[in-house]
Amino acid sequence: MTTAKLVTADDLLRMPDDGYRYELLEGKLAKLAPASREHGRYAAHVLARLWQHVDVHQLGEVSAAETGFRLATNPDTVRAPDVAFVSVARLQEIQQEAGYWPFAPDLAVEVVSPNDTYTEVASKALQWLDAGSQAVVVVDPRRRSVTVYRSRSDIIVLTDEDVLEVQDVVPGWTLPLRELFG
Amino acid sequence: MTTAKLVTADELLRMPDDGYRYELLEGKLIKMPPAGYVHGVHAMRVGAGLFLHVDRSGLGQVASAETGFRLETNPDTVRAPDASFVSQARIDAAGDVQGYWTGAPDLAVEVVSPNDTYTEVESKALQWLDAGSQAVVVVDPRRQSVTVYRSRSDIVILTGEEVLEVPDVVPGWTLPLRELFGYTTV
Numbered sequence: 061m062t063t064a065k066l067v068t069a070d071d072l073l074r075m076p077d078d079g080y081r082y083e084l085l086e087g088k089l090a091k092l093a094p095a096s097r098e099h100g101r102y103a104a105h106v107l108a109r110l111w112q113h114v115d116v117h118q119l120g121e122v123s124a125a126e127t128g129f130r131l132a133t134n135p136d137t138v139r140a141p142d143v144a145f146v147s148v149a150r151l152q153e154i155q156q157e158a159g160y161w162p163f164a165p166d167l168a169v170e171v172v173s174p175n176d177t178y179t180e181v182a183s184k185a186l187q188w189l190d191a192g193s194q195a196v197v198v199v200d201p202r203r204r205s206v207t208v209y210r211s212r213s214d215i216i217v218l219t220d221e222d223v224l225e226v227q228d229v230v231p232g233w234t235l236p237l238r239e240l241f242g
Numbered sequence: 243m244t245t246a247k248l249v250t251a252d253e254l255l256r257m258p259d260d261g262y263r264y265e266l267l268e269g270k271l272i273k274m275p276p277a278g279y280v281h282g283v284h285a286m287r288v289g290a291g292l293f294l295h296v297d298r299s300g301l302g303q304v305a306s307a308e309t310g311f312r313l314e315t316n317p318d319t320v321r322a323p324d325a326s327f328v329s330q331a332r333i334d335a336a337g338d339v340q341g342y343w344t345g346a347p348d349l350a351v352e353v354v355s356p357n358d359t360y361t362e363v364e365s366k367a368l369q370w371l372d373a374g375s376q377a378v379v380v381v382d383p384r385r386q387s388v389t390v391y392r393s394r395s396d397i398v399i400l401t402g403e404e405v406l407e408v409p410d411v412v413p414g415w416t417l418p419l420r421e422l423f424g425y426t427t428v
Contacts, residue, residue: 172360179384181360186399202361215397217368 064088069136072128073159081126087135095125095142096173102201103142103171105240110143110169113233120147120166128160129168131191139187143169145230164191167229172200185209195226204241246270251318254310255341263308269317277307278355281324284383285353287422289325292351295415302329302348310342313373321369323350324381327412346373349411354382367391377408386423 066087075082081092095103103125111122123144131137144165154162168188172181185196189209196209206218208226218224224235248269257264263274277285285307293304304327310320326347336344350370354363367378371391378391388400390408400406406417 174359174361176360177356178354178358178360178363178380179356179382182382182387182389182399183385198360200361200364203365205364207364212399212401215399217364217394217397219394 066135069128069130069133069138069160072136072138081140083128083140084136084138086132086137092140095171098201099142099171099173102199102240103169106169106171106197106199106235107143109235110145110230110233114145114230117232118148119230120145120149120151123161123165129164129191130160130162131164131187139184141165141168141188142171147229164188164193166193167195167197167226168193169197169199172198172202174202186212194229197224197226199240201241204237206237206240248317251310251312251315251320251342254318254320263322265310265322266318266320268314268319274322277324277353280383281353281355284381284422285324285351288351288353288379288381288417291417292325292327292349292412292415296327296412299414300330301412302327302331302333305343305347311346311373312342312344313346313369321366323347323370324353325351329411346370346375348376349379349408350375350377351379351381354380354384356384368394376411379406379408381422383423386419388419388422 067084067089069084072082072084083090083092107122107124114120114122125142126140127144128138128140129144131139138160145167146161147166150166170181170184181198185198188196189211198207198209204219206224208216208218218237220237222237224237225233249266249271251266254264254266265272265274289304289306296302296304304325307324308322309326310322313319313321320342327349328343329348332348352363352366363380367380370378371393380389386401388406390398390400400419402419404419406419407415
């Protein structure tokens with residue numbers, strides 16, 4: 061029996077660009093096709109609103125899609141949320157700027173694509189929480205709904221006139237769903 | 243522009259058997275292929291235990307997969323959970339049921355198949371709640387996990403050594419996840 065050699069986070073970082081994005085799941089490469097127009101639009105909306113608030117109030121750093129976060133080592137897991145926020149407190153824990161983030165973001169945002177399975181999306185949300193994220197925001201454009209995962213027993217579905225906010229993670233930031241979904 | 247004629251719950255009930263299951267979403271037929279083996283095994287695991295408990299204790303009735311519940315009329319919506327429980331009080335109030343049950347079951351159980359999308363599963367869970375179900379149990383065999391939806395702000399994910407129960411809906415019924423998933427080889 062032959063076993064495929066496991067890929068490390070460093071290997072992934074040095075891989076030549078072949079036009080695809082990759083994540084690393086326990087040392088195995090997972091290929092990601094480019095996202096759809098709809099997916100990109102909602103990811104951009106959340107990113108812009110979050111970035112502006114975090115920048116004005118000096119709350120930390122916001123990362124765009126395709127930014128890798130190393131959640132586990134040996135074997136390595138590197139995942140990339142659609143939008144991420146890391147607080148000032150956690151920024152101070154790391155010295156070097158090069159390579160992937162060495163931990164989970166405080167807030168991870170995922171936008172659901174039409175073919176994303178329930179199992180994949182739910183797994184990924186819990187993987188962020190297990191790795192240390194304080195909140196995971198899942199945006200489902202087709203349902204015009206946002207689900208906020210704080211823990212396995214604190215999950216809330218927002219719709220219609222609700223307002224997305226995670227005050228203890230990103231103080232002062234609010235995004236009314238009416239604005240997000242237009 | 244032509245508009246397809248909307249199908250009613252009564253028409254759905256009288257449709258000749260073509261080997262497929264159908265649900266009705268706001269008057270539109272949704273074709274459901276037979277479920278996979280793992281899906282069926284888990285639906286039975288939950289449904290059989292639920293039935294035995296409910297039957298012994300006289301709490302109400304348990305219906306198997308493919309049983310239609312009419313959630314809305316004009317246009318009609320008829321959906322079929324993988325297992326369902328209706329309390330004795332509601333059965334007494336309903337009297338003689340012809341065709342589909344009117345309204346939602348007190349408890350709806352859904353088993354996730356590998357290709358079920360996040361959007362579909364979440365929509366369906368919330369649709370049961372909106373139609374009056376007190377609890378929706380979503381079983382995901384691949385994650386060996388169960389999610390219990392009570393409302394939009396009361397959703398709990400169970401894993402590992404946890405025990406599935408909804409004591410205010412089905413008093414006394416418990417299903418340890420180890421029993422539900424213990425034998426699984428997928």
